[in-house]
Amino acid sequence: MALEPSPARNFFAGLGTRLPRPRAILVVSAHHDAAHGGGRATVTASPHPPTIHDFGGFPDELFAMRYPAPGDPALAQRVVDLLAQHGLSVIADPERGLDHGAWVPLSLIYPEADIPVVQLSIASGASPEWHHALGQALAPLRDDGVLIVGSGSITHNLRAYFTTRPAIDAPAPAWVSDFTDWIADRMAAGAVDDILHAIERAPHGRDNHPTPDHILPLFVAMGAGGDPLRAARLHASSTYAVLAMDVYAFGEEAGRL
Known part of the structure; x- marks a missing residue:
């Protein structure tokens, strides 16, 4: 998405002008996984987080990219405090930078890299409900001008991609579109429990998510949007073909985007 034209790239490149400008951004990335069995989040606390190139086999142009947004140690401490108040374990990491789950979309949404960014991990050993509770605990940050972003993928079966090597603009097969349509329906119905258990309940859930990591950030964003669930499918x-790129907004403001 950082290099090649696509509908998703075009959408992200115009999203920043549609959003109220935040004072800071908190990104929950599928590629920052504090996989401790009981659930423990890790938050970046560096004032100058480096750009992490956490992938291989891609063009040199991608490895040359940098996203030099400042960090926000005070926001990181606020995240620690909020989660602690809700009995959620979190540690601050003063060294870790921004992985591609953060800097690729942000480089399109806010290309000037002039808004402070803090990144919070998932914990793939913890439950969907734990991640939803994580978002609920972070909801007060929205009132402080913080944009909370869940960065994963609504479908993420890389084996299916590498097996078939479809064209970038190939249509989605039914096993992908059936899943994303089910998610959209459950979002519209406000069916939080169904969405949290989409891998088990949705059509072709495990085909689209052989591992849960890329859907977990969605649950955090949902929780941060407040109760009851208000969701708008923006894209x-x-x-x-097999990598669906749906984008949702949550909260009272979602319908105005």
């Missing part, structure tokens, strides 16, 4: 497309 829907597929890249390479």
